[in-house]
Amino acid sequence: MASTVAARADTFPKLLARNARDFAARPAMRHKDLGIWQTWTWAQTEEIVRAYAVGLSQLGLKRGETIAIIGSNRPKLYWSILAAQTLGAVPVPVYADAVADELAYVLKHADVRFAAVEDQEQVDKIQSVQDRLPRLEWMFYDEPRGLRDYDHSRLRSMEDVIGDGRKALATDAKLGAWLDDEIATTKGADPSIILYTSGTTGQSKGVVLSGERSIAAATDTVNFDHLDENDVALAYLPLAWVGDHYLNFAQGLVAGFCMACPENADTAMADLREIGPTFYFAPPRTLEALLTRVMIRMEDAGALKRRIFHYFIGVARQYGERILNGEKVPLTGRILYGIGSLLVYGPLKNVLGFSRVRVAYTAGEAIGPDLFAFYRSIGLNLKQLYGQTEAFLYVTAQPDGAIYSDTVGPACPNVDIKIADSGEVLFRSPGMFTGYFRDDAKTAEVMTPDGYVKTGDAGFFDDKTGQLKIIDRAKDVGKLNDGTLFAPKYIENKLKFFPNIREAVAYGDGRDFVTVMLNIDLTAVGSWAERNNVAYASYQELAGHPLVYDMLEKNVAEVNRSLAADKMMAGAQIRRFLVLHKELDADDGELTRTQKVRRGFVAERYAPLINALYDGSTEADISTEVTFEDGRKGTISARVRIRDMKLEPVPRVRKAAA
């Protein structure tokens, strides 16, 4: 039903008007403020957005202009997006944790005259680069704290802008009609939003998405997952990320469901539990952190609880997934699983906030098979999707009942996928972008002549399942000197599956053997250290501790065993490894804002370590510059040890990884 109505509304403001009519009294937005969940219905949302739009237009925002949206998931920032779109202006969300430099780049490139920001932190950041942004006129803020003494000649609170708009609407009867006109004037093909990519490869690019395409894509997936106005989602992912804009904003408007904003980033876990969303998305990283936390807390539980937990998790491993997939399971299995649900899985899902989740997705990185199986086995309908910003997220998604941990599903409805001769995945989809903002050369680069978009990912369709399998970035797949296939991500993902290892970077292309640099997970290793009386004063000291090396050596050996079992990859076993003295960090440019490793940059930055990995030395000195959260810079120096690994014999009997 949603599809027929949505087809007529080809922009988000039109959808908002429809929702305000059809779902007037239903919740559209929730936000926890001062400890209490505040709710706005669709009708209230429309009223606020209209007032906001009038307020913005009075300050000079015009059709076709851009407005930056910077901050965490807050109702007023989502309303800023809608208010801008109401006027036919184009919102440009920017990652809230972007450092001033990145911010300046995006704001300048997008040519913004206005910026809607969350709080003092963002205002300060913009002001620190203001001389590079001569076009910037107004900043609007949500959170007034700390801004009282600031010069307000070019700064206003959103509350005031909305209030002014509301007054104007009340006094001038023609304004309402004018606003309706503005909404009607916006065509579906006009740019709806510009999302800047996280920049895995170099400088970020502005992906322009149109209203009609965004809505067409969201309508397809809303139908695919049977979402409707009774669903609830927690908007806790970065507002500037395509995933949040798609899953929560676009799908929310199309289906008319409620989007809940957490109190702040740290409370998201507790808020998840309170809201009990029915639709949930989490990157593998988050799922992993959750599981790690559960496991650590179970270690501290009493012996009886611990035994019950481990026994029933075993039961779930055996039968859970089969029950979820609707396969045949012996009666004893069903009974045991039923008891497990009562004693373990139910309470566990409740604690994690998953009790009401109907559809859950994960994407962004490969997910460890055990991790994936764990969540599915306790009854969470977790599925994988594959997509990117240029596609407005979805390219493939797994349908209920056909779930595999190593594939990402068949093409979504109305999506067309081709595999290029080079192995690169190409797609054509209803939601695909119209181009990169002010960058025709780059746009031409990623488009094929017949209208497909190059994803930059290497993959193939799995014979057994018919689903797409992504192995790595197309340009990252390389070969060792002896010709063995080297897919770094494949190895890294196997390593990262261990709770002790937070991040791994593998090298080997054009080399004689494979080496890796590891980051320990401070939560897991710290807790281990506590239990084993290992004293440490800093991350650096813990990372370099011989006992930590011993522990990680076992993990690496395990990965080597599993690599050896795979004919294609047996030659690419890890010969040497080291543990980095600092965490890879987006602020230092080592990770993207979506927490993906920038392999090339890391290789450059840690060149002395990589040289040492290949020249046989047992330790190496490294000194790196680090950027603190407030933008100050400092230097960390360390001596990092290198461990040699024994290789597993090839070929050998296949042994199940524990």
Added chain:
Amino acid sequence: MRAPDSESKTRVGDVLLAVEDVSLAFGGVKAISGVSFDIRQGEIRAIIGPNGAGKTSMLNVINGFYHPQQGRITFKGATRAKMRPYEAAAGGIARTFQNVALFRGMSALDNIMAGRTLKMNRSLIWQLLRFGPAMREEVEHRRFVEEIIDFLKIQEIRRTPVGRLPYGLQKRVELGRALAMEPELLLLDEPMAGMNLEEKEDMSRFILDVNDYYGTTIALIEHDMGVVMDLSDRVVVLDHGIKIADGTPAEVMKDQAVIDAYLGVSH
């Protein structure tokens, strides 16, 4: 665009609390002898000194926990001889302790709520009933407490028993509880003891914010000289119960008696 520094100094007003010639002894041990200084409205006043200099005793004298054998204390124009801690609390003096003194089994929220006790007007019976006016009153206080929670950015630990919290956060909850009293004078006894650098920076920020946002006058004891120099408007230095210096951080830093007694002889 931030208000210039000179402007923020004008917030310092008249004398809020004056200590005159105060002496305190425990039997034969003289903790404080003949100390005089004042705390002005709106300033951040630091009390420093080596171990056993009488800093904590001084705070205890100010909030009525100890009664000095000699001397006078004038708070808001009223000179007093003897005062009980609860009278000090009702009069607008709140404090935190050198060792965290929270109700460990209670949540952060309940701990901060406890700070509102003196502001609650309904009787115990009413509050037990949690009905009608008592309920309305509780809602009002809860709102105030939630604003403090928001202010100190501790939303994520609202429901966590404070015994499970790391030390730095416990200190922050303690500050929250003191703020819940809406004090005119806030006494902080080593608010940053045992903290790491990041926690210290956070706490410094909060102390400055409390002073700026709520306009609260603050007297603090601190060992970290960097913190004292950054935060305080004026510093009084005690050594063996005697005041050896009083002035701006820069003045005190230069004072030879201070360098010798507290910072050690320079070389």
